[in-house]
Amino acid sequence: MITLHDGLERASKFDELASTLQLRRYEWAFLLALDGRTSAREIGKSLGLDDTTVLTMADFFLEQQLIVARSYSLSEYTRLFNVKNGAAPTTASTAVNGIGSPAQTRTGASPISFSLKRKPAAASTPTPTTGPSLKLKPIMDFVIRQSGGGTTGQIAAYRVLLKVPRPLLQAMKIESINFIDDNFELPNHEAYHAIVDGIKSVLNVTYQAA
């Protein structure tokens, strides 16, 4: 699991995996900004992304083995973040944001307390203003339009959903999908990307969210 305070970096297989990916603009921007030192939150902030979106996106990238959370030896940590051995930062954020400014220190060692914990609901529900919309209807409408509309288009949408791995479909825990339901949202970005991949596979076009 990734926290907002982690320094992230691209995984060794990143170049190989990235060549097959279709991502949103801000997702590429996030991936390419990773330097192993700057915290996920700070990078997100620099891109105008909220914490929830950053966590959801980072978790997805971690699952896809595109990124890793960086670990440091003591000497690396003290060198990179200007922390003297034996001293601890006064706040968690100064200890982990690590964007180059000297951390505030105080004498005497005390455990660093990380108070930020991910809320279970927030992990899979990005804020619509910054994350890709997880609403299914615009995606299905796109598929139907691309396939000529009507029942033929709806059958094409069905074939796209067939490309989504079965465990992921089951995880949605939904009985049925109605093409006219405006409110149905996919449970996570994994499902979203599986459907986008399905569109590519069935229709040979790339889905671009409006």
Next chain:
Amino acid sequence: MTDKDLKVFIDIICHYFEKTTRHAPELKEPVIELNQFRLLDYTGFIKISGNNQGWVYISMPKGMLLDVLNCMGESLSDRSILLDSVGEIVSIITSNAREHFGAQFQISVPVTSAGKENAPISHEMPRFLLPFSWREHQAYVGIALLA
């Protein structure tokens, strides 16, 4: 089969009802069934193969099947005979489909089921379900493709 071919299958089914009973079915908004699995009293399945393998099926309530048979001058109500009758209906539809598609698609002998008994598809196969009304009855045309 392509999406257009599958649509043709649906058209053939609608045309069958219209021609045989002189009452055209009215198509409703389709749904994709994932975990839910609905089959009505009597269902006829047509196996399709080619690029997409799977089943096209018609599922209808007993009352509708009786009314369809009545339109054809039959008055049957025995369960096994009704099962045979739904088999005959899908056989005719299959034959019409063969006529349309020619030899390019393999369409096997129909399979019938009463309820979910002997149904060749399971709830694990996502299904495209197109509800339709025929007279006062509600029925379904379904498509279940292997991924």
